[in-house]
Amino acid sequence: MAIRVRFAPSPTGDLHIGGVRTALFNYLFAKKEKGTFILRIEDTDEARSTEASTGIIINAMKWLKLNWDEGPGNELPEYAPYYQMKRKEQGIYQKYIDILLEKGYAYKCYCTPEEVEKMREQARLAKQPPKYNGHCANLTKQQQEEYEKQGRTAVIRFRMPKEGKIEFDDIVRGHVSFENALLDDFVLMKANGVPTYNFACVIDDHLMQMSHVIRGDDHISNTPRQIHIFKALGWEPPIFAHLSMILGSDGARLSKRHGHTSVLEYRKEGYLQDALINYLALLGWSTEDSQQLFFGNSLIENFSLDRCNSSPATFDPSKLLWMNGEYIRSKSDEEIYNLFIDWIEYTNQQDLIKDWDKDLLKKAISLEHEKVKLLKDIPGLVDFFFKELSFDEQAVSKVLLSETKKDSSKIVLNECLRRLPNQQDFSPEALEKFARDLATELGFSNGKVFHPIRVAISGRTQGPSLFHMMEVMGKDEVLKRIQFTVDKYFNV
RNA sequence: GCUACCAUCGUCUAGCGGUUUAGGACAUCGCCCUCUCAAGGCGGAGAUCACGGGUUCAAAUCCCGUUGGUAGCACCA
Secondary structure, three states: OOOEEEEOOOOOOOOEHHHHHHHHHHHHHHHHOOOEEEEEEOOOOOOOOOHHHHHHHHHHHHHOOOOOOOOOOOOOOOOOOEEHHHHHHOOHHHHHHHHHHHHOOEEEEOOOHHHHHHHHHHHHHOOOOOOOOOOOOOOOHHHHHHHHHOOOOOEEEEOOOOOOEEEEEEOOOEEEEEEHHHOOOOEEEOOOOOEOHHHHHHHHHHHOOOOEEEEEHHHOOOHHHHHHHHHHOOOOOOEEEEEOOEEOOOOOEOOHHHOOOEHHHHHHHOOOHHHHHHHHHOOOEOOOOOOOOOOOOHHHHHOOHHHEOOOOEEOOHHHHHHHHHHHHHHOOHHHHHHHHHHHHHHOOOHHHHOOOOHHHHHHHHHHHHHHOOOHHHHHHHHHHHOOOOOOOHHHHHHHHOOOOOHHHHHHHHHHHHHHHHHOOOOOHHHHHHHHHHHHHHHOOOHHHHHHHHHHHHHOOOOOOOHHHHHHHHOHHHHHHHHHHHHHHHOOO
């Protein structure tokens, strides 16, 4: 059997972390099984669907490299997604409504939304499940004409069997069974002629020959309805896999109030595409040995649907952050530089670095590479290379001007000013020897020499390895900065 | 309310009846390394496997029930 799966978001907002996870599992399954992955935009909610949202979803999918392999045309190099509203224009859904009506599996219902709501209300009061009561299920031709004369427009409802049950085997959940009696005659097509989700979804899954439907657990109660439609049309339903939900730290389904939920926000924060993917893959899926990091193609190679967990997972930002650091460290200096430049452009911060020498930036980033957890950390880590020297007050008071260190610091910095101009070899090794020799000669601890130099040239106590930093800065700049520091704090 | 699903360290998870004094990862704590910050190394603490009852020589693992959590119950998807 050819493996064919889809991600079918509704374009009503940002692409959500939970949505990405669903897309990812479909993608991984398709790649692992050498199948086909499709993107289908379920835009049948005309009130809430927006083009902006569609654009966001497509861009996010591209950024995440969750590329789909097929589209309505065969346009290359990039496929467009399928759009249900476009398919509706082609009369695809109406065709099957007619068949269902013809065969008696569906009927026209003339009740208004208000009337239906009233029914539900009554059922609730009677402690019954709030269902449509089948008022229009068996109207005669004359009754239908009468309603139409009143100007009522009909919706199409599915005629649900009153007895029996629907059972199916879910890859994640195992055997699942629902009583038909609990289901009501749900709407297939709205009064405006637009198919509902449950209907359009079935028609498309069949027509697009989906072998598996991998989606969130929140859809599991729609599945029996959908299977009824498949069967009414004489079609074999796909194999279902319902993924567990992703929860926020308070145990409720992940939502806005848990902080960042949109993929794009993670991109803005400076998370890496592959780190986010790796983290999300581990939410509800694992290997036998609980492997954490999956570089390159190993996620695809290791993935299998039957190792998906059926219990919900709580999203843990601190683990994602750790993982992002791991991915950043796994990349070359060159790659991180390029990723940083892309990120600057994506976040429109070109002004921030426009006066920065790119060669120096590259070197500075490589010095701080292993410290970076998010791309957005980089400016704060390296900006002192480019900006005029500014001092961290704590650094000054603790290292340069404290009672126990101010004298030695003054001596060290003045010695640097005196000797460094003659220092021919400005390699880290030579500079380290220079500093250690100086310490020995002056009878100071290494720290009493290294620390003031660090503060004098960077303005802070934290930073790259001192001698690498000096090399990258260059002799002239180092001397200039030390002179500036001495003038500011010691020559008063 | 009805229905479904779920239940192992704070979090993600391994576990498929005996190899389990329940393993790994994040977070946390301590130590080491060290020119700072990181990274790295080593180690600690942290789970009576939700609870109760079975089945079995043997159960985190199988069955039943209870409780709790989550989701669904639209002319939304």
